[in-house]
Amino acid sequence: MLLVNSPKQFEEIFNEYWEVLYKAAFNRTKDQAITEDIVQEIFIDFWQRRKEIQIKTSLKAYLLTAVKYKVIKHFAFSDLHTNNLLDCEEIGIHDYNKMEFDDLYDALEIAIEKLSPRCQLVFRMSRIEGYSTCEIASKLDISTQTVHNQLSKSLGIVRKELKHLTPILLMFF
Known part of the structure; x- marks a missing residue:
């Protein structure tokens, strides 16, 4: 802490x-x-x-x-x-007000922790820190194809782990 x-x-x-x-x-x-x-x-x-x-x-x-x-x-x-x-009810403004970002963040962190260390690193660099595939490849000294492979694998696992949150995640991502 x-x-x-x-x-x-x-x-x-x-x-x-x-x-x-x-x-x-x-x-x-x-x-x-x-x-x-x-x-x-x-x-x-x-x-x-x-x-x-x-x-x-x-x-x-x-x-x-x-x-x-x-x-x-x-x-x-x-x-x-x-x-x-647009009517606020139709687009879910109340969902934004009620959404517990900490809960969503915790669920994402739990899903990320299930990845291998290399997949975690690539996923965080791409999806959380906003690095491009080329930047990640350069920083980690790996090929862009390896980055693509790691991201594809990571995203599959994270999607599977967060499947129960799909409606909520679609609103935000």
């Missing part, structure tokens, strides 16, 4: 991770203002909940997962506000 007891510790975490989070969010939003808001919200939330957060993976993976959820939430709600013709 990570404990952040002082503003100095928080500042060190911020300095280490803000750029990674910014890049991950910007890759998805392509909008500087939205990206800055998302990263700021993540760090504000992190500071406010610092005493209760339980991180079961690395801090980087936790923060990048937070980026993914904030981006999803942003697009889900911006779509609602820009399209006045």
Whole structure:
């Protein structure tokens, strides 16, 4: 469990991770203002909940997962506000409000833990950290085909493990 007891510790975490989070969010939003808001919200939330957060993976993976959820939430709600013709009930706005992101995150982590160490690494780099196949191949010094194979295997196992959450996952991914 990570404990952040002082503003100095928080500042060190911020300095280490803000750029990674910014890049991950910007890759998805392509909008500087939205990206800055998302990263700021993540760090504000992190500071406010610092005493209760339980991180079961690395801090980087936790923060990048937070980026993914904030981006999803942003697009889900911006779509609602820009399209006045849709009824909120039809698109499931209540599902977004009720969704327990921590439960979804826990289920995903359990599924990922069932992968081999190499598959876990490739899956996290691709799906959580947002690296491309070529970047993963380069960083791990393996062929792109090996990355594709590992991803295919990983995705199959994760899909099977999360099959019971398919309706919920379709809304977010």
